[in-house]
Amino acid sequence: MPTSGPTPGEPPSDPGAFIALDGVRKVFTVRKRTGLLRREKREVRAVDGISFTVEKGEMVGYIGPNGAGKSTTIKMLTGILTPSGGRLRVAGIDPSRERTRLAGRIGVVFGQRTTLWWDLPLRDSYRLTHRMYRIPDDRFRENLARCVDLLDLGELLDVPVRQLSLGQRMRGDIAAALLHDPDVLYLDEPTIGLDVVSKAKVREFLRELNASRGTTVLLTTHDLTDIEQLCSRVMVIDHGRLMYDGELAGLHAAGESERLLVVDLARETAPIEVPGARFVRAEGPRQFLALPSSASAAPVVAAVAAAYPLVDLSVREPDIEAVIAKMYGGTRDAAGESVR
Ligand SMILES: Nc1ncnc2c1ncn2[C@@H]1O[C@H](COP(=O)(O)OP(=O)(O)OP(=O)(O)O)[C@@H](O)[C@H]1O
DSSP, X not given: OOOSSSOXXXXXXXXXXXXXXXXXXXXXXXEEEOSSSOEEEXXXXXXXXXXXXXXXXXXXXEEOSTTXXXXXXHHHHHTSSOOSEEEXXXXXXXXXXXXXXXXXXXXXXXXXXXXXXXXXXXHHHHHHHHHHTTOOHHHHHHHHHHHHHHTTXXXXXXXXXXXXOHHHHHHHHHHHHHTTOOSEEEEESTTTTOOHHHHHHHHHHHHXXXXXXXXXXXXXXXXXXXXXXXXXXXXXXXXXXXXXXEETTTHHHHTTOEEEEEEEESSOOSOOOOTTOEEEEEETTEEEEEEETTSOSHHHHHHHHHHSOEEEEEEEOOOHHHHHXXXXXXXXXXXXXXXX
């Protein structure tokens, strides 16, 4: 599969970049019981030789199907897990060797878990964060005021975390991750389970944070709208390997996606046969043809108009979800419909 960034598996071009991974691997050994007394060892290559760099101030999407290796990568980037091989640096720091020093430079938000104290009001959780990170008082006050304002937390500061809705808690968690002014923010599913309004608030906040503070953001999500609205660059990982690194728009070409030509004819005819397009299906006098996204539709349109009683015609671009499903080995056509 083509990539527009460095070829997966090759050393990164800029080892001095803010985040730099070079052939990073993580292998888990899993023991499985296969009989009454027998156990079998099996290796799981969760991350299988990944290389990429992220410059300061970039906002990058990191996506892939379940079990692709996204969380394992994030855990290595934060120092929670030690790589089995390869080289990894964040702000010049080896995360697993200097986890405490790195903690002052990074913020982490896990959508499915909270780092806040469940029984304490938000305000007290933030006070504890203040102490734990030894944040200078002025800076703490300034950062808290800014997060409270932009994330609309004013009314919530005295509410115990367990009483907050998911969207409120998520905003509370994002603020907690930013009180010590980290240079990089890792977000793992920050909009999971949120309603439309909360999602919009979180996205707007992240956009503003990145633009005004130059915070580097690495975003893992299953919601591709997050990526479409926030990230100009996306990395796709599958089976622990980097499958794509480049602009979101380039995924269409990499996924060999197809556009759908919807042709309305004056009457029902046999399936249209023209060079450069493939008949998909017919609904009475309406026919659907597929053509590669990278090809021009003009010759196909001209050929249809010349040989068939054409009334109207429109082109449907593939949606990004269909493209990615195809990259992951899914089986959806250009209209996003199952062709199983
Ligand atoms: N501690 C562990 N022990 C054994 N295997 C693990 C461990 N952690 C992860 N794995 C395996 O490594 C692979 C990658 O898992 P990982 O959690 O990184 O995927 P993911 O892309 O984050 O998936 P999801 O989108 O479901 O969260 C999976 O096969 C998973 O079962």
